[in-house]
Amino acid sequence: MSFPTINAERLLSDLTHLGQIGADPRGSLYRVAGSAADLAGRDWIDKTMRVAGLHTWRDEIGNVFSRRTDSEGPWLLIGSHADTVPGGGHLDGAYGVIAAMEVLRTLHEANHPAADYLETVAFYDEEGVTLQSNGGLVGSTALSENPHVQELMGYLELHVEQGPRMERAELDLSAVTGIVGVRRYLVEIDGQENHAGTTPFELRADAGRVATRFGALVRDVCRNIDATSIGNVGSIVLEPNAPNVVPGRATVQVEVRAGSEKALDGIEALLGEELQRIASEEKCTAGLRTTSAKPVAEFDTRLVDTVEQVCVRNSERFERMLSYAGHDASVMSTKVPTAMIFVPSTGGYSHSNLEHTPDEQLVLGTQALLESVVAVVNLMLATDVSERHSLAA
Ligand SMILES: [Zn+2]
Known part of the structure; x- marks a missing residue:
């Protein structure tokens, strides 16, 4: 032709x-x-x-x-x-x-x-x-x-x-x-605010540590489920956000993109599991909520x-x-x-x-x-x- x-x-x-x-x-x-x-x-x-x-x-x-x-x-x-x-x-x-x-x-x-x-x-x-x-x-x-x-x-x-x-x-x-479909999550973590000098590591309920450990895992979770997926931790907010206070509360915003709903579901499930595991190791409670989902x-x-x-x-x-x-x-x-x-x-x-x-x-x-x-x-x-x-x- x-x-x-x-x-x-x-x-x-x-x-x-x-x-x-x-x-x-x-x-x-x-x-x-x-x-x-x-x-x-x-x-x-x-x-x-x-x-x-x-x-x-x-x-x-x-x-x-x-x-x-x-x-x-x-x-x-x-x-x-x-x-x-x-x-x-x-x-x-x-x-x-x-x-x-x-x-x-x-x-x-x-x-x-x-x-x-x-x-x-x-x-x-x-x-x-x-x-x-x-x-x-x-x-x-x-x-x-x-x-x-x-x-x-x-x-x-x-x-x-x-x-x-x-x-x-x-x-x-x-x-x-x-x-790609795009899903956004708000992660809310609750621990116990305390003196950052006098409270030994093993006695802390450090919401900030949960936020950073979880944030660092997002890449691994994406790669684990689907090599073509991609994710981002775009915001971590600690409360009260002071150098000498163990954070009592943290919020994390995560965005994930993937080419199939199955991959997005898999990433979402694994993020939820990892969050619960880390929160319990750190004596905190945490929840992951979907704030938007584009198919x-x-x-x-x-x-x-x-x-x-x-x-x-x-x-x-x-x-x-x-x-x-x-x-x-x-x-x-x-x-x-x-x-x-x-x-x-x-x-x-x-x-x-x-x-x-x-x-x-x-x-x-x-x-x-x-x-x-x-x-x-x-x-x-x-x-x-x-x-x-x-x-x-
Ligand atoms: Zn354009």
Whole structure:
């Protein structure tokens, strides 16, 4: 099969252009959702696609869409988010949006049959910077609740990795198999406050010692249960927090991420056991409470396989991987067959003006997106309508 080739020059110059909207002199972006710069960015996306002869529109929340004027669907949606964190980089979100625009324009200009089944999106407010956006993913959540989602045959998102794994493994492309689930815990430990000089070690009920012993174990527990999981002890608070007082109370905040609910359950159970063991050894009492739990997003295996075939054809420096950061694709995957493609992040930097990916990899990723689009459209059109969405399970 031969494919149209994306216009690399247009891709890179559009990335530069969007990267100037909301930029400060150091190149840090302030295109926070709802800001004047964010509105200007989405206006520019809209206008660029209209100038290319495509039909554009916005939904109530402010997501910007485009497709061919005479296309009747169902559509494969491609895109990412248009907003940034304060002081963000020019690739997070923007790369997936611009690449989607490039893919639709290339297929439209080539009059390729897949162009009639394609729709692009620039999602509103993925980052969730402001209080009212309640943790982000605002635009994709709104779309997932809109009847239009039923007219979609799937969702593909191209994104920069935002971490160092791909660069360290010398990869060009990754097919993302899913997005980690995230659980947060509050650990509360009670002991007995006492004089830190006169109380012998063996007579203490030292809540601080339980907190630090437990905190040091979190890594081992994660590694023990699932080598791809990761955890963090982000806060330890001791009371009364003074050098000459044995802490009578301690609270610890722990976050854990893993690619399966089974691994998350295993880590949670083992954390609970270890906490009880350490607390009783230290003559304290302790409890572990879940404060939030974001489920694992598992992408559609047929779409992931299709993306993998395309990527491998374009570069042998390829691996499947799990995403440790959240994306609009996690919301979309609850409604339609979904997959993602990653390109490396130089130095692993993201949410920073140091965000960078070599041009060749930006171009390669966009071409892989185009070829994935053609393959997924063909796959879905060959699949019975009743089975299209069931692929998501
Ligand atoms: Zn992003």
